Amino acid sequence: MYNSKNISNKNYSVLGGNSMVQVNGNTACLGFVRAAAVQAPAAVIGGFQLENHLLVLYVGKKQLGFTTFLNGIGLS
Incomplete structure (x- = not known):
């Protein structure tokens, strides 16, 4: 599980299923973006990371808030 602090000092957790993409039976990839600009956001959260979450x-x-991992509480 990856935890990131936002500017309000709150945690947003990205679980394994939302952080790695299975390419084939032996390979999974973690996607990330290098932010070169000084005033770039600390983290970029994409659609794949937001799957199974609701934005509030x-x-x-x-x-803007996020729900917990919906599959983890029996919802999807």
């Missing part, structure tokens, strides 16, 4: 928008508070 708190419009009044101008916040």
Whole structure:
């Protein structure tokens, strides 16, 4: 499991199934992006990492949240 701290000092966990892509029976790949710009985001979360999660928008508070791993709680 990979944990990343965001600017609000909260954890967002990326579990194995959402961090590695199975290429074939013997190979799995971890994709990442090198951020060369000084003001680049600390982490980029893509669609693959967000699979089996729901995004929760708190419009009044101008916040974005994530649910727990849905398969882990019996949902998908």
